[in-house]
Amino acid sequence: MDEQKIERLTDRQKDCLRLVAQGFTSKEIGRLLDLSPSTVDNHITMAVQLLGAPSRGAAARALAGAEVGQYLPSQSADLADSGDSAMNRSKAEGKAHGIFGQRLLILPPVGGKKNDLDGTSRTLRILQVAVLATASAIALTILISGFFRTLG
């Protein structure tokens, strides 16, 4: 695959292809990246077209090959695109839980990025902001009252 084509991929497209290479479905990728499955499919479709690849699996292999600095031989479509083997599933679920847990601790950006989250993710993010802001306010109140008590 042409390296120039790889460079034309956006960060989001690369994120999606990397997860495709690990056996995740669009729905799982959406959950991990806080995107709707349709948005994930759009990113992957664009990436496949940019790379001129015959399938999402081939596009994912091409990116993986470019990132490790070697060209990976093509595999049969069935083997490459199934991602349904028991080993892949358990690895995928383990990684999904780990990354999901990390995502809960990362606040959404205030701005500077286009919001393409689905409704459920947006609602969860609102609750996340509310919980963390409340905790911060309580901590600040305790600190300030302790400070004034020390002075008084």
Add this chain to the structure above:
Amino acid sequence: MPAFTLPDALVINLYWVLALLCCGFAAVAGGRSGRIGALMIITASVASVVGEQFGPWNQTHIPVMTIDFILLAGFYWLALRSKSYWPIWVTGFHLISVFSHIAVLFADDVRQMLYYGFGAFWSLPILLAMVIGISRDRLQRIEPG
């Protein structure tokens, strides 16, 4: 040691200056989301000034609570539809303000200044989140939605 306090009228005037500046900026630079957010904040602020005249603050203030619930619904609607992230922050902050009303429902003894202050406090982070979010979107040339 006496605590430093500003006169109430000065605090209220400062809030209005800040609110009008932030909402003005949002309306001009924030696209459709900014205009809607600014309109909701100004409308709710004016309604709250009127609503505060009715009812004491030593128990749940029903008029202000109603206004806050309606505003929360409006912010949530905006957060679900906007192409920007700042409505999510605004809704999250205002949710805390609404919680203070619910908390007072279950309280036997309510300190009026604490109840009023805790609810009003979150209007500042709301205005700041709106302005910072819109500014960052403009810097990254994100099309306001």
